[in-house]
Structures are given as C-alpha cells and as structure tokens.
Amino acid sequence: MTFMLSAASLVQIDHELTKYPPEQKQSAVMSALRIAQAELGWLSRDTIEFVANYLGMPAIAAYEVATFYNMYDLTPVGRHKITLCTNLPCQLQGADQVAAQLQARLGIGFGETTADGRYTLKEGECMGACGHGPLCLHNNHKMHDHLTPESVDKLLDDMK
Amino acid sequence: MSLNTPNTQVCLWTLGFDHPASLATYTANGGYEALKKILAEKTPADDIIAQVKTSALRGRGGAGFPTGLKWSFMPRSFPGDKYIVCNTDEGEPGTFKDRDIIRFNPHQLIEGMIIAGYTLGAAAGYNYIHGEIFEEYHSWEAALVEARAAGLLGRDILGSGWNFDLHAHHGYGAYICGEETALLESIEGKKGQPRFKPPFPASYGLYGKPTTINNTETLASIPWILRHGGQAFLELGKPNNGGSKIFSISGHVNKPGNYEVPLGTPFADLLAMAGGVRTGHTLKAVIPGGSSAPVLPAEMMMSLTMDFDAIAKAGSMLGSGAVIVMDDSVCMVKALERLSYFYFEESCGQCTPCREGTGWLYRIIHRIEHGQGRPEDIDELLRIGKNIGGNTICALGEAAVGPVASFVKHFRREFEYHVEHKRCQVGMSPSDKVEG
Numbered sequence: 001m002t003f004m005l006s007a008a009s010l011v012q013i014d015h016e017l018t019k020y021p022p023e024q025k026q027s028a029v030m031s032a033l034r035i036a037q038a039e040l041g042w043l044s045r046d047t048i049e050f051v052a053n054y055l056g057m058p059a060i061a062a063y064e065v066a067t068f069y070n071m072y073d074l075t076p077v078g079r080h081k082i083t084l085c086t087n088l089p090c091q092l093q094g095a096d097q098v099a100a101q102l103q104a105r106l107g108i109g110f111g112e113t114t115a116d117g118r119y120t121l122k123e124g125e126c127m128g129a130c131g132h133g134p135l136c137l138h139n140n141h142k143m144h145d146h147l148t149p150e151s152v153d154k155l156l157d158d159m160k
Numbered sequence: 161m162s163l164n165t166p167n168t169q170v171c172l173w174t175l176g177f178d179h180p181a182s183l184a185t186y187t188a189n190g191g192y193e194a195l196k197k198i199l200a201e202k203t204p205a206d207d208i209i210a211q212v213k214t215s216a217l218r219g220r221g222g223a224g225f226p227t228g229l230k231w232s233f234m235p236r237s238f239p240g241d242k243y244i245v246c247n248t249d250e251g252e253p254g255t256f257k258d259r260d261i262i263r264f265n266p267h268q269l270i271e272g273m274i275i276a277g278y279t280l281g282a283a284a285g286y287n288y289i290h291g292e293i294f295e296e297y298h299s300w301e302a303a304l305v306e307a308r309a310a311g312l313l314g315r316d317i318l319g320s321g322w323n324f325d326l327h328a329h330h331g332y333g334a335y336i337c338g339e340e341t342a343l344l345e346s347i348e349g350k351k352g353q354p355r356f357k358p359p360f361p362a363s364y365g366l367y368g369k370p371t372t373i374n375n376t377e378t379l380a381s382i383p384w385i386l387r388h389g390g391q392a393f394l395e396l397g398k399p400n401n402g403g404s405k406i407f408s409i410s411g412h413v414n415k416p417g418n419y420e421v422p423l424g425t426p427f428a429d430l431l432a433m434a435g436g437v438r439t440g441h442t443l444k445a446v447i448p449g450g451s452s453a454p455v456l457p458a459e460m461m462m463s464l465t466m467d468f469d470a471i472a473k474a475g476s477m478l479g480s481g482a483v484i485v486m487d488d489s490v491c492m493v494k495a496l497e498r499l500s501y502f503y504f505e506e507s508c509g510q511c512t513p514c515r516e517g518t519g520w521l522y523r524i525i526h527r528i529e530h531g532q533g534r535p536e537d538i539d540e541l542l543r544i545g546k547n548i549g550g551n552t553i554c555a556l557g558e559a560a561v562g563p564v565a566s567f568v569k570h571f572r573r574e575f576e577y578h579v580e581h582k583r584c585q586v587g588m589s590p591s592d593k594v595e596g
C-alpha cells in the first residue's frame with residue numbers, strides 16, 4: 001500500500017497501538033484518525049480507508065467512527081478552525097457576545113469558512129472547562145479561555 | 161496541605177505547591193503510601209472494599225452510586241482479564257472538575273486506579289479523556305511515563321510480583337461517550353452508542369470482560385480513604401454522603417471555579433466562596449448538579465445543603481456537582497432553549513423516543529423563544545417529556561427531559577408570557593412591561 005501519512009504520524013499511531021491487546025487494533029482508530037487529520041487537515045475517504053487498512057479493520061467501520069464524533073472534519077476546513085463553546089454556562093459568561101464579534105470580524109457564520117481559506121468557525125458543545133469560559137478550541141487541540149470581544153480580535157491577528 | 165493529614169481537600173490539595181502535578185510533590189506529601197502499604201502487607205481485597213463501603217463514597221460521575229457496593233459486583237473467580245476504566249469524559253454542561261484533577265493532581269488518580277486494579281483483580285486500566293481537553297490527555301500520559309519509570313506501573317510493581325498497566329484513551333467530541341457503556345464501545349474503536357443492560361459491565365464490559373467504570377473524582381478519592389480510613393472520610397461529610405466534593409461553579413458568580421468542600425456544606429456558604437452572585441444582580445435560579453439536573457429557584461436553593469440526599473429531597477440531584485448559577489438577567493426560555501439544543505445535538509440516535517423527542521422539544525422551545533409559541537405548546541412539552549422518560553436504552557433521554565419539566569414547573573409564567581406577548585419580559589424596564 002502507498003503511505004498517505006508521514007513516518008512521524010505512523011510512529012504516533014504505532015504508539016497508540018501498544019496500549020491495547022494485540023487482537024484489538026481497532027481500539028486505536030480514534031487516535032489514528034485524529035493523527036491523520038492533524039497531518040492532512042481533514043479526513044478524505046482515501047485517508048479513512050488508509051487508516052482502516054493500516055489497522056486491519058473494514059473501511060466502513062472506520063468511516064462510521066469518523067462520522068460519529070464531531071471533532072473529525074470530513075470536508076476541508078480553513079487553516080485555523082475555531083470552535084467556540086456556546087453552551088449555557090459559557091453563554092451566561094458572555095459567549096454570545098464573543099460569537100457576534102467572531103462572526104462580524106470574519107464575515108462568516110458558524111459552519112462556514114472565509115473565502116481565503118484561512119478561518120473556519122464552528123459552534124461547539126461543552127468542553128469541560130466552563131469556569132474559564134467563554135472559550136474556544138483552535139484546531140481541536142489548543143484551548144483559549146476567558147475570551148472577550150476584544151481578546152478574540154487579538155487571537156485572530158496572532159493566527160498566521 | 162498534604163495527603164499526610166486528613167484535611168478536607170481530598171483531591172485538590174496539591175494546588176498550593178509550585179509543581180502541583182509532579183511525582184516529586186505527590187510522593188513528598190504522602191502520595192503512593194497507601195499503595196505501598198497494600199502491596200507490602202498484601203491487604204486482602206475484601207478489607208479494601210470494606211473501607212470503601214465504610215467511607216460512604218458515592219460515585220462522583222452523576223448517579224451517586226455507592227462505590228464500595230459497585231466494586232463488590234466484580235466476579236472474583238473470573239479466569240481471564242478484567243479491566244478498570246476511569247471516566248474523564250467530562251462533558252456535562254457545567255462540569256469541569258475532572259480536568260483540574262488531571263491538571264493538578266494526576267498521580268492521585270493514577271494511585272487510585274492502581275489500587276482499584278489490585279482490588280478488582282484487573283490486568284490493565286484505561287482512562288477515557290474528553291476530546292476537547294487534548295493538553296490534559298498529553299499531560300496525564302506524561303504522568304504515566306513518570307510513574308512507570310518509578311516502578312509504580314508495569315511489571316513487578318514495587319517488587320511485589322504483581323503486573324498492572326494504565327493507558328489513556330482520547331475521545332473526539334461526543335457527549336454520549338460519558339455514558340459508561342457508550343464509553344466502552346468507544347474504547348473498542350466503534351461509534352459511542354450505549355449498550356443494552358443487562359448484561360452490566362461487571363459481567364460483560366470492555367472486550368466482553370468484567371469491567372468496573374468509575375468517575376475520575378471517585379477514583380482519585382481512594383488513596384485518601386485508604387490512607388486515613390473509611391471512617392475519617394465518612395466523617396468529613398455526613399451520613400450516607402461521605403467525604404468532600406468538588407463543586408464546579410459557573411455562570412453568574414463573581415469567581416467561577418472549583419471549590420472542594422465537605423458534603424453537607426450550605427449552598428449559601430458555597431456561593432459566598434465563589435464571590436457571590438454577580439455584583440449588581442440577585443440570584444434567580446440554580447442548576448445544582450450539571451445540565452441534566454432539574455433547576456431550582458433561588459429561595460429553595462438558599463435553604464439547602466449541598467449533598468446527595470438534601471438535593472434529591474428538594475426534587476433535583478447533586479449529579480456531578482456542577483452548579484450553574486443564574487441571576488435576574490436570565491430569560492429562562494432562552495436558557496432552556498440552549499440546553500435542549502444540546503440534548504438534541506448529542507442524542508446518539510439509537511432510540512426513537514430520544515432521537516425524535518429531543519428534536520421535538522428543541523423545536524417547540526425554539527419557537528416559544530422566538531415569539532411563535534402556541535398556547536398548547538407548554539403542556540405539549542410536558543407530554544413529550546413523559547413519553548421519552550423510561551422508554552430509552554440510556555439515561556440521556558431522561559436527562560433531556562429533566563431540565564424541561566423543571567423549568568416549566570418553576571418558571572411557567574415566563575413561558576406563558578412568551579406565548580401571549582410574543583416576547584420576553586426579562587430585562588425590560590418596568591414601564592415597558594405588559595401586565596398579566
């Protein structure tokens with residue numbers, strides 16, 4: 001098979017595999033998809049199939065996982081994906097104002113990407129850090145908390 | 161503070177240290193002493209379970225089930241592998257305590273899981289970590305590496321001849337994986353859809369093997385209990401509600417955050433610790449145990465103590481200890497609209513009453529909030545709720561109904577006002593208000 005992923009990504013997937021019994025390689029599929037997405041930006045059908053083959057599981061089973069969990073992106077997203085938590089605790093602490101500022105600055109709504117392909121805005125559910133809200137995730141992995149309409153301006157400017 | 165003295169900070173005592181999460185801080189202050197004693201003395205599993213039962217430790221993940229009793233369900237003579245699984249899939253709106261345990265005291269969770277593994281005869285353990293807290297997933301793995309290097313995990317732990325290992329499994333954005341059987345499916349590399357019960361995980365769990373699942377805070381309390389005895393833990397709290405509990409306070413308080421206090425602490429004291437209600441406002445309502453818990457009006461809350469039994473008696477639940485505070489600026493219809501959207505979005509879709517019902521509830525609340533409600537809508541909400549509860553595979557269906565029924569029960573007038581006047585009354589100046 002041709003390798004769609006870099007050696008560095010495969011090393012990470014191999015590390016995940018060490019956690020589970022040898023006959024349970026499918027347990028690593030969530031991490032493998034995350035690692036693939038981190039390298040390639042999103043999960044195409046080919047990528048998902050590659051991951052499935054690598055783990056020796058049916059492609060349809062990997063596809064089911066990729067569609068079930070909402071941090072996987074099955075279509076291309078901007079270079080900077082910003083997922084803002086708008087759930088009640090964050091909303092009480094000002095998430096609506098932060099959302100309005102993000103949308104006004106970028107000229108897009110939730111679920112959209114700027115024309116230059118730089119930013120994607122997503123609405124997220126509770127991230128388990130409510131006391132620090134309003135907050136967002138940058139490209140799934142970096143949390144920025146205590147957001148205000150002023151601080152998101154700077155956050156966007158700092159993203160190259 | 162340290163683990164050497166039986167103080168009320170069971171899980172978050174490391175916060176006063178420069179390097180709260182390090183193995184050095186933990187071991188210098190009594191960490192891993194309980195484990196060392198158990199391994200050296202080969203303490204019988206029954207003795208450990210007896211201490212946990214005496215402690216009246218109740219599950220910190222939401223249901224408040226007695227942990228000692230749960231541990232006694234694991235089959236003793238099962239010939240193959242068994243597992244201990246920790247639930248750090250913290251995604252119940254309002255809850256953010258388990259993240260702080262991982263950030264500030266990862267080794268106490270590791271020690272608790274090792275002791276649980278020893279007691280239950282497990283070969284390995286997994287900690288399922290919420291998808292949105294990636295940095296904590298990494299930092300907990302780093303703590304595992306530290307523990308392994310110190311001989312606390314892996315083969316022949318501390319020269320005892322006993323082998324046991326721990327791993328982290330990372331979620332990727334699905335609230336339903338907090339439900340314990342959905343979580344097991346997810347570790348197996350599948351969609352996180354809850355299983356039918358029975359069989360229960362104690363007989364058919366991860367990979368079909370006997371498995372015990374506990375919340376992060378539950379497992380992190382174990383080293384404290386074994387260090388000071390079940391009786392001391394019980395005495396921290398009140399009968400049937402042993403120990404301290406971390407309350408995650410969010411919303412309209414001056415200092416949102418985690419506060420670890422004895423169970424049975426008056427709500428008024430807890431509110432004061434969080435800096436009181438947002439300056440310039442008065443308390444309107446509180447959700448005392450995470451978004452799935454029924455809301456209670458201010459006057460009820462102010463007379464309650466924070467423990468499983470008192471909150472249940474008042475018609476709500478302590479749940480995960482997530483206290484969402486709402487002041488007089490909150491429109492209860494709008495607040496409920498956001499919560500019902502959450503359950504609609506997170507339903508796994510397996511059961512028709514939950515899949516269809518959560519969408520239906522959301523759409524009706526949405527139209528009431530947006531001035532298109534009909535007079536019959538309010539009773540319709542209650543009727544739909546009754547048809548969801550008790551008719552689903554997991555408790556998410558019921559969790560979606562709890563807020564709806566309680567918001568309508570305690571704040572019905574606000575819903576009626578929206579329907580009658582096509583707008584909200586909250587925040588209007590007195591002269592604009594329509595009577596009635």
Ligand SMILES: Cc1cc2nc3c(=O)[nH]c(=O)nc-3n(C[C@H](O)[C@H](O)[C@H](O)COP(=O)(O)O)c2cc1C
Binds near residue numbers: 220251252339341374
């Ligand atoms: C929809 C749903 C979500 C849940 N989410 C969590 C969660 O995020 N963390 C947790 O510990 N328990 C959660 N639970 C409860 C678990 O199913 C389980 O009861 C708990 O982890 C057991 O641990 P404990 O006995 O130590 O509380 C959830 C239950 C349901 C029905």
Ligand code: SF4
Binds near residue numbers: 353506514515554
């Ligand atoms: S109650 Fe809802 S979330 Fe639970 S199994 Fe049924 S459809 Fe899925």
Ligand code: FES
Binds near residue numbers: 085129135253255
């Ligand atoms: S509500 Fe936003 S992190 Fe919990």
